[in-house]
Amino acid sequence: MNGRVAALLELGSGFNPEFSGRDNVYLNGAILGLSTKDMDQRFDAIEGFAEIGEFIHQPVKTYSSGMVIRLAFAVAIHLDPEILLVDEALAVGDIYFRQRCMRKVHELRARGITILFVSHATADVKALGDRALWLDHGRVMALGKTDLVVTQYLAAMAKKDARYLAQDGFNRPVPAKPAPQEVVTDLPNIDHRFGDGKAEVLGIAIRDDSGNRLASLRPNSTVVVRISVQAKANLERPIVGFMFRNHLGVDFAGTNTSREGCQLPPMASGEICTVDFYIEMPALYASFFSFSPAVANGTLEHYSICDWIDNAIALHMDPSERPIYGHFHFPCRVEVNSRIGAGAAAL
Known part of the structure; x- marks a missing residue:
């Protein structure tokens, strides 16, 4: 140097x-x-x-x-x-x-x-790095664009955790259930895909609360993220979710059924499930944002990734009527020279 x-x-x-x-x-x-x-x-x-x-x-x-x-x-x-x-x-x-x-x-x-x-903090690595090097006990595992190397690292960690979870025996027979009324099969984009193959993401769609497909994201609106998945093996504790990323590839937000307190029933091999996430989309800075859908098996703390698709769909956030300072605008009410709680008590 x-x-x-x-x-x-x-x-x-x-x-x-x-x-x-x-x-x-x-x-x-x-x-x-x-x-x-x-x-x-x-x-x-x-x-x-x-x-x-x-x-x-x-x-x-x-x-x-x-x-x-x-x-x-x-x-x-x-x-x-x-x-x-x-x-x-x-x-x-x-x-x-x-x-x-x-x-x-x-x-x-x-x-x-x-x-x-x-660092092991992948969000910081993605925010700072133009190129990334993944080392494992001194061995070079990957070297190249930061997004790709981080994805490979996370996939390897998920696979490692899956081997641990295999000891808990998540393969007991489960009864089949009726298929969902609506199944999404569109995957507009696949930057990278990984998982143990015990389930598959069939498709993802972004819609408004009336069911219409969205061409862009509107500030301060209700957005429905619809994800359809299919089990390829018996899943005792399926989890469906997604990651929301900004144009730099930084994980901006994310959620899943387990995080939201919606415990999905066990899925038999071949069974299909469609999950809708209703999101109150805040006013974000005008740029492109992507959704990465995933299906896993396990608990919120210990799970194995069955299928993860990086940046399956990207939409542009429409400009807000007023300026956005930073990344997003807090929903906010302003009062001047008032006593805190007085307004709520009067309601």
Whole structure:
């Protein structure tokens, strides 16, 4: 590697526990070839980003794990790195600081700084990475586009969990039931498909609450996600669901029958089931969003994926009448100079 490297590796790596936080800041700068004058110019920004107060003058051995990572991250990003290595470090700390770190990493990435980000958090990997490398006990399992590598990784994890669930014997005979009145068989797109094959997604359709197919998503409307599946083996605890992704491939939201408290009855081999999810679609920023349907067998905590289809259908979100700040708009009522609860009591 060519260029100045800053690293966030294991907790406290590069810090002397006997030194104060301030001394460690200057020590790390010296290791990277920065002078005391250079560090004097950066110190206030580092101290401000870390937000550990007077502890900056105390020995690092007195810090909590969250304080250590706050200071370590603040140092790493303010030393003008050309290459930043981050190895699971952001898993430590509160959500407020973690969000600040992720925004800063995005900022560095936009400035053209090379980032090597190591994590099991697939959503963060997909949000940050242009390319991904999947390692298993030091062996290269996959290397390429982030979306594809993450999908392969999740498929392998689902298969691994399926082997565990096989010990619980989910293959007892189940009685057949009448077929559903309506079956969806359209699959407009298949980016990637995986599962153990014990059930199959037959189709997915996006409709309004009157049953009409939608050509786009309307803000603040009721959307029906209809998914039809067929069992290829006896399923004792079938689960049907979907993942909703934005145009970057980031998992935006998702749900399934088990999550919503709808326990599907056992399905016999060959049986077909159609599930409708009624969603109150919020006002989202105008862009394309995709639905990835899936069918599984098991419980909400322990399940095996039978069939998963990445991005089976994509629709554009229509522009909202008013601006969207961020990703979506909260349903909101505004009151001015009023007592909380007074309005509800008057109703």
